[in-house]
Amino acid sequence: MRGFLASSIGVATAAVLALPVAFPTAALAESAPAxxxxxxxxxxxxxxxxxATRAPGVPGMSASxxxxxxxxxxxxxxxxxxxxxxxxxxxxxxxxxxxxxxxxxxxxxxxxxxxxxxxxxxxxxxxxxxxxxxxxxxxxxxxxxxxxxxxxxxxxxxxxxxxxxxxxxxxxxxxxxxxxxxxPGAETPATGSDGKNSGPEGDDKGEVVAPGMTMEMAESSSANIPHAELGADEITELNKADSTADAVFASDGELSAAAAPYIGPRPRIVTRKGWGADESLRESGFVYTSTVKAAFVHHSASGNNYACKDAPAVLRSLYRYHVVSSGWRDIGYNFAVDKCGTVYEGRAGGVSKAVLGAHTMGFNTNSMGVAVLGTYTSTNPPAAAVDAVARLTAWKLGLFNRDPRAKTTLVSGGGNRYPKGRNVAMNVISGHRDGFATACPGAKLYGKLPTTRTSSAKLQGRP
The missing domain is CATH 2.60.120 (Jelly Rolls)
Incomplete structure (x- = not known):
């Protein structure tokens, strides 16, 4: 699958009173754009x-x-x-x-x-x-x-x-x-750099190469050719037969005959351009691993107080938090799913490729990360979101001939659960907590993974 994986171009009750006149105002710590x-x-x-000297009513903050x-x-x-x-x-x-x-x-x-x-x-x-x-x-x-x-x-x-x-x-x-x-800003960021990734005077960061597209936007969008044309806001849904033909075409014929029958129908995927990613924030270029052996399911832990129409803004905020605040090269997840079941492209590099993410410390190599937007520790994930995870994994894991019900072996890159270099048997569809000592993806979402594996394999057409 060399052609298939090749790089594309380089606590108190609510207060209802207004704040006092002398209320302090914060200054921006970065030279932010409009x-x-x-x-x-x-x-x-x-x-x-x-x-004893602080305002009362902060739960869990009293001193012993x-x-x-x-x-x-x-x-x-x-x-x-x-x-x-x-x-x-x-x-x-x-x-x-x-x-x-x-x-x-x-x-x-x-x-x-x-x-x-x-x-x-x-x-x-x-x-x-x-x-x-x-x-x-x-x-x-x-x-x-x-x-x-x-x-x-x-x-x-x-x-x-x-x-x-x-x-x-x-x-x-x-x-x-x-x-x-x-x-999060507006859904369609202005063309040109915002200064976070600018290079020496005269370089092409932010240069407009087509109406409404900068070099960085074109680089990100081109990684999804031939699944979608340059500048597309979404990658369209395909049935199983067309998904297989599309995958074989994209791999330059190198997709194995054994894998082809078990590629699930491709779901509709909103591209980075579609959710309004400001491509000038991330590092240029993409980083790939050799294959995709497993999918790690996460919750974003960002709360459930969002409407589906807000999901692109939630993603733009997560992206900015990961890159500007946390210092990562791009958003950490390879894909995101909202509570209505819409699938979104995450880290840039191509939705069908083995893009190295930053989602499960110790097990990012040869895996993909899917984040369901919300917090599912004590709240059940919506059925539409769980179904979307099954559909996405049936397609993406199928491209690499992975059975969602099977086990696979990953090598730990180091973390708090497995030492570096240890071979670890994992479910092909695992929860974040399987690779790292964490509550993610929340007990309620984690409990849905057994049925997700079965549904994903069924969508692939496996016996």
Whole structure:
């Protein structure tokens, strides 16, 4: 399948009162472009006083007797409009052992939300330790992002875990913690670079090569030829027979005869251009592995408070959080699925190719990552989303002759569950927690994987 894998061109009750006149206003930490391209406000957290001197009503933030746990945060303040929040810190290898909570003010109603927990996933969604991406010097530790909708005020509390007993000191918080406030911008970003990836004077970053398309956009879009024409907003759905013919054509005839009968129908896939990815943010070029042996299913842990029409904005925010805030080369997931079952292209490089992602630390090589947008720890995933995961894996795993019901062997790249170099038997469709000690993809979504494997194999036409 060499031709098939070849590179394309290079917490309290809601407050309803308005904020006081002297409300502090945040400054942008980056030289952000106008709203259509999105922006990120990065604000340093500061030490907060003992629990007795803080505003009451923050769940789970009261101090136990003895040594008070370290607490940092940001007092309530007005900021520029944003829709997603997360906390980052300097050293990606440092763990955040504590509780992160935020509350936000709606830009539409001027009311404050209750305090909301932000999942501290401690870099489990990341490039492998030895990956070039991990060693770029830009990568930071980060919590999961939380989608809060259009907001213009924020308050943050981060408290370290208290000591297990009066004889044990509390945990310390990581150095350099900041709150990241992400505005997804408009669905169609303006052409041209926003300065995040610009090179020397005179280079072609941001150069318009076709109406509405820059060089970076053309590079990303061209990776999906011949499945879709240059500049397409979506890759159309195909039946099983046409999916097989399309795959054989795309592989220059190198797709094996054994694999061809078991390629599932190709689902409709919204391209990066279709969801409005600002291609000037990511690193140029693509990185591939040799094959796709397994699919890891995730939840984004960004909350369920989004409508399906908001999914492209959620994706643009995740993308910006992964690249600008966390320092990754691109969005970490290879694909995303929203609660209505729409499938989206994730990391650039071509939907049918073995693109190296940053989704399951230790097992990114020869795998793909699929994130269902939302949090499914105690909430059941919508049937449409589960069905979409089955359809997507039936097609993509079929391209590489993988039986969704089977086991495969992956080599650990290092992580908190398996040491580097160990051969690990995995389900071809696995949950994130199978490769890393984490709650992802949430207990409720993880419980759907056995039926997903069966459905995916049936779509492939396997006996």
């Amino acid at each position: 709203a259509p391209a999105g922006s990120t406000q990065s604000l340093p957290l500061v030490p907060l006083g003992p629990a 007797p003895g040594v008070l746990p370290e607490t940092q945060g940001l007092p309530a303040r007005e900021v520029k409009t944003f829709s997603m929040v997360g906390v980052v810190w300097d050293d990606v290898t440092t763990q955040l052992h504590g509780k992160v909570q935020v509350r936000t003010r709606s830009a539409k109603t001027a009311t404050w939300s209750d305090w909301q927990d932000v999942e501290t996933h401690n870099s489990e969604h990341a490039a492998d330790p030895d990956a070039v991406e991990r060693g770029s010097g830009r990568v930071r530790g980060a919590t999961a992002p939380l989608w809060v909708g259009e907001s213009d005020g924020v308050e943050v509390r981060v408290q370290a875990e208290p000591g297990a007993s009066s004889h044990r000191a509390p945990s310390r918080l990581p150095a350099g913690m900041r709150i990241e406030l992400v505005d």
